Amino acid sequence: MDFALSEEQELLAQSLRRFLEEDCPVTRVRELVADEPGSDGGVWKALCELGIAGLLVPEEHGGSGLGMLDAAIAAESLAWGVCPGPFLASAVMAPIALAEAGTPEQQKRLLPALATGSLRIAVAATELVSKRGEAGVEVRDGRLHGTTLLVLDAFGADLFLVPTDGGAGLALVEAGAAGLVQTGLPTVDRTRGFAELVFDGVAVSEWVGAEGGAAAATRRMLDAGRVVLAADALGASERALELAVAYALQRKQFDRVIGSFQAVKHLCAEMAAELEPARSLVWYAAHAFDHEPDEASLMAAHAKALLSEVGPFVVRTATEVHGGIGFTDEQNLHYWFKRVGVDRQLLGAPEVLHEEAARLQGLVD
Amino acid sequence: MDLTYGPRYESFRDELRAFLAEHAERAPRGGVGVSAGAAGEALRQWQALLIEHGYAARTIPKEYGGYGAEPDILERVIIDEELNAAGVSRGVGGQGPEMLVPTLLEHGSEEQKQRHIGPTVRGEEVWCQGYSEPGSGSDLASVQTRAVEDGSDFLITGQKIWTSTADVSDMMFGLIRTEPEAKKHAGLSYVLIPMDTPGIDVRPLVTMTGQAEFNEVFFNDARVPQANVVGKRGEGWAIANTTLRHERNMLASSAVLDGTLRSLITLMGEERVNGERPLDSPVLRDRLMSLQSRVTALKYHQLRMLTAQLQGRPPGVAGLVTKLAGCEVSHQLNGLGIDALGELGTLYDDSKHLRAGGRWQSQHMFTLGLIIGGGTAQIQKNIISERGLGMPREPKPAKA
Numbered sequence: 116m117d118f119a120l121s122e123e124q125e126l127l128a129q130s131l132r133r134f135l136e137e138d139c140p141v142t143r144v145r146e147l148v149a150d151e152p153g154s155d156g157g158v159w160k161a162l163c164e165l166g167i168a169g170l171l172v173p174e175e176h177g178g179s180g181l182g183m184l185d186a187a188i189a190a191e192s193l194a195w196g197v198c199p200g201p202f203l204a205s206a207v208m209a210p211i212a213l214a215e216a217g218t219p220e221q222q223k224r225l226l227p228a229l230a231t232g233s234l235r236i237a238v239a240a241t242e243l244v245s246k247r248g249e250a251g252v253e254v255r256d257g258r259l260h261g262t263t264l265l266v267l268d269a270f271g272a273d274l275f276l277v278p279t280d281g282g283a284g285l286a287l288v289e290a291g292a293a294g295l296v297q298t299g300l301p302t303v304d305r306t307r308g309f310a311e312l313v314f315d316g317v318a319v320s321e322w323v324g325a326e327g328g329a330a331a332a333t334r335r336m337l338d339a340g341r342v343v344l345a346a347d348a349l350g351a352s353e354r355a356l357e358l359a360v361a362y363a364l365q366r367k368q369f370d371r372v373i374g375s376f377q378a379v380k381h382l383c384a385e386m387a388a389e390l391e392p393a394r395s396l397v398w399y400a401a402h403a404f405d406h407e408p409d410e411a412s413l414m415a416a417h418a419k420a421l422l423s424e425v426g427p428f429v430v431r432t433a434t435e436v437h438g439g440i441g442f443t444d445e446q447n448l449h450y451w452f453k454r455v456g457v458d459r460q461l462l463g464a465p466e467v468l469h470e471e472a473a474r475l476q477g478l479v480d
Numbered sequence: 481m482d483l484t485y486g487p488r489y490e491s492f493r494d495e496l497r498a499f500l501a502e503h504a505e506r507a508p509r510g511g512v513g514v515s516a517g518a519a520g521e522a523l524r525q526w527q528a529l530l531i532e533h534g535y536a537a538r539t540i541p542k543e544y545g546g547y548g549a550e551p552d553i554l555e556r557v558i559i560d561e562e563l564n565a566a567g568v569s570r571g572v573g574g575q576g577p578e579m580l581v582p583t584l585l586e587h588g589s590e591e592q593k594q595r596h597i598g599p600t601v602r603g604e605e606v607w608c609q610g611y612s613e614p615g616s617g618s619d620l621a622s623v624q625t626r627a628v629e630d631g632s633d634f635l636i637t638g639q640k641i642w643t644s645t646a647d648v649s650d651m652m653f654g655l656i657r658t659e660p661e662a663k664k665h666a667g668l669s670y671v672l673i674p675m676d677t678p679g680i681d682v683r684p685l686v687t688m689t690g691q692a693e694f695n696e697v698f699f700n701d702a703r704v705p706q707a708n709v710v711g712k713r714g715e716g717w718a719i720a721n722t723t724l725r726h727e728r729n730m731l732a733s734s735a736v737l738d739g740t741l742r743s744l745i746t747l748m749g750e751e752r753v754n755g756e757r758p759l760d761s762p763v764l765r766d767r768l769m770s771l772q773s774r775v776t777a778l779k780y781h782q783l784r785m786l787t788a789q790l791q792g793r794p795p796g797v798a799g800l801v802t803k804l805a806g807c808e809v810s811h812q813l814n815g816l817g818i819d820a821l822g823e824l825g826t827l828y829d830d831s832k833h834l835r836a837g838g839r840w841q842s843q844h845m846f847t848l849g850l851i852i853g854g855g856t857a858q859i860q861k862n863i864i865s866e867r868g869l870g871m872p873r874e875p876k877p878a879k880a
């Protein structure tokens with residue numbers, strides 16, 4: 116009976132951070148994503164060799180069969196290193212959708228490829244949460260029509276997992292299929308590659324779950340995405356706090372380190388006081404995803420909402436602690452600032468999530 | 481992580497529910513209370529029943545008057561959840577059971593444990609905390625109230641202030657300067673003082689809520705046996721800090737936050753403003769849900785800290801933030817209660833149209849007191865940054 120990370124989970128966090136520190140520090144991230152957002156060089160491949168892509172894939176399909184808490188720990192560590200790579204879509208949302216609704220044959224064929232990283236699946240989830248104008252994808256005569264914005268982890272994707280008709284169906288579509296136009300959408304966060312997809316009578320290569328009968332799987336996929344985005348914001352802001360404290364202990368003004376000024380110390384204390392309870396909620400939301408089905412959606416919404424409030428507070432405060440240099444391009448602190456800024460908006464900002472939380476509890480119709 | 485409620489816990493919960501079905505009707509309502517005054521008798525009876533069944537003083541050893549169970553996080557969560565859900569009191573609380581008892585268990589002599597823990601957890605002995613003085617608040621180690629030796633006794637002289645419940649207490653645990661020659665921190669002892677000692681004078685102080693919530697306590701050659709020192713003479717500072725750690729957890733108890741949140745949700749569903757429930761306002765609803773995410777985070781944060789404590793693992797900076805974060809959320813919950821009531825939220829005393837006895841206003845003020853008491857928010861931030869994040873202390877100003 117305990118509410119703590121296991122030794123294995125702590126090791127996972129440590130080894131991932133060590134790997135990122137040595138093989139992919141922010142200076143390298145900067146080079147990798149300079150030309151194209153989300154471009155990860157060989158980093159994702161190396162992470163796959165460490166088993167990161169297969170964390171949630173069952174052992175019988177070549178993964179490690181671990182749970183959402185393990186995925187959250189990994190996401191936190193990856194964001195700690197502002198690491199590019201399709202962890203959210205390819206290693207979390209797609210495997211969850213396949214596990215929930217895929218046929219045994221699909222699972223056998225697709226999951227091992229996801230686990231080794233030889234297959235990348237991007238996820239088009241934006242319209243599940245916020246629809247722009249005519250956006251949304253519908254099925255007519257067995258083919259896909261419409262538009263979807265901000266497809267997650269689109270860079271380098273082999274397949275797109277596309278919710279149709281508001282999430283009732285989940286279609287898999289091949290990148291480069293006839294009638295499909297993919298346009299990269301740069302965001303402030305260059306560590307992730309987003310795209311717009313326009314469908315003009317695109318053939319579905321296969322359905323995940325029954326055509327029109329995948330709503331429950333879509334819901335699980337959305338909850339999983341929210342938990343992992345909350346963990347991402349946690350890891351990125353945790354690193355921003357570490358960087359702020361380290362800088363404050365080294366930078367001198369008025370003949371003393373700025374970390375001895377109470378105004379600076381209190382900013383750091385406020386960041387820690389916001390982050391630590393939020394971490395406890397991320398753990399619980401991840402735990403609930405696997406073990407408390409009645410609470411899973413509510414906790415995913417609350418965790419994502421809270422980290423979307425706490426994360427931005429921490430990264431802007433950490434920037435202030437750095438003074439002018441924190442505002443420069445060269446210092447690289449902005450990679451964490453931007454990662455958290457994008458985390459906040461994806462799959463629902465606090466206002467959207469609070470509304471959903473109220474509805475889930477029957478507090479409002 | 482393992483929070484599975486196995487069959488053992490399900491039957492624990494079932495037993496507790498059966499207990500409540502039988503007894504809840506006659507139980508005092510809500511929260512934890514101090515067992516003083518006329519209301520005290522009902523609370524003491526309820527507490528006796530709770531202890532007998534293991535729903536209070538659960539992990540206090542039997543020989544000291546507790547129930548004697550092994551610490552278990554889920555049992556504790558279940559007890560809090562079920563008593564809260566039934567709206568009944570969780571028993572006797574306050575500075576005695578929640579601060580002194582854990583301190584005595586850690587540092588007290590066998591005789592002190594035998595003599596005080598039982599009566600304290602049963603609510604027969606009510607305690608107050610005598611730390612702050614007019615000249616010593618945040619800078620607590622500067623306290624001046626002093627004890628001089630007189631045979632095997634001490635004679636205590638000086639003044640304490642802001643002493644909660646001193647007017648109804650049987651005993652005080654106080655921080656007293658017993659070694660005038662020693663340096664600031666090393667000159668203090670942690671002394672147990674009977675409040676009926678001749679030479680002690682208690683004067684209630686009315687707070688902003690309109691109630692006399694704390695007191696001034698004057699000492700004039702009050703005679704107390706030296707045997708009443710907990711630990712060794714001169715160790716008072718370290719022992720007082722043990723107590724403060726427990727106070728900080730008590731002030732930000734997640735069971736209290738949870739209870740306030742429930743009342744707030746009820747209020748926002750029952751009131752009608754312009755024919756609509758406060759819950760129908762998207763703005764108020766957004767604030768409510770934001771606070772719910774924070775209350776939920778603190779609930780699991782408490783579980784995480786309990787786990788660290790049971791496993792003997794240092795909690796790090798995470799263990800230092802509870803008071804700061806919890807008291808702030810508590811204050812904001814009560815503020816939202818007032819806003820949900822709008823203009824009627826201002827009513828107080830025995831006003832017509834008053835809601836819930838004016839609790840939203842009085843608790844909004846009282847929780848501001850909690851932000852100050854037990855180490856102010858600013859002192860908490862000093863502690864978090866220095867002990868938690870390894871940042872340097874403020875340099876001392878050069879002596880003029």
Ligand SMILES: Cc1cc2nc3c(=O)[nH]c(=O)nc-3n(C[C@H](O)[C@H](O)[C@H](O)COP(=O)(O)OP(=O)(O)OC[C@H]3O[C@@H](n4cnc5c(N)ncnc54)[C@H](O)[C@@H]3O)c2cc1C
Pocket residue numbers: 608609610611612613616617618619641642643644645694849850852853854855856857858859862
């Ligand atoms: C409701 C309530 C109940 C209480 N109950 C008890 C009780 O039962 N027993 C008891 O002994 N005491 C009790 N207290 C007293 C409480 O512990 C003190 O009020 C508190 O520690 C602050 O001390 P002070 O009032 O002297 O304020 P001060 O220490 O004078 O502080 C005034 C302001 O200065 C700031 N400040 C002071 N030093 C620093 C610093 N180093 N860095 C930054 N800011 C600083 C403070 O944060 C505060 O904002 C209670 C207080 C309240 C409000």
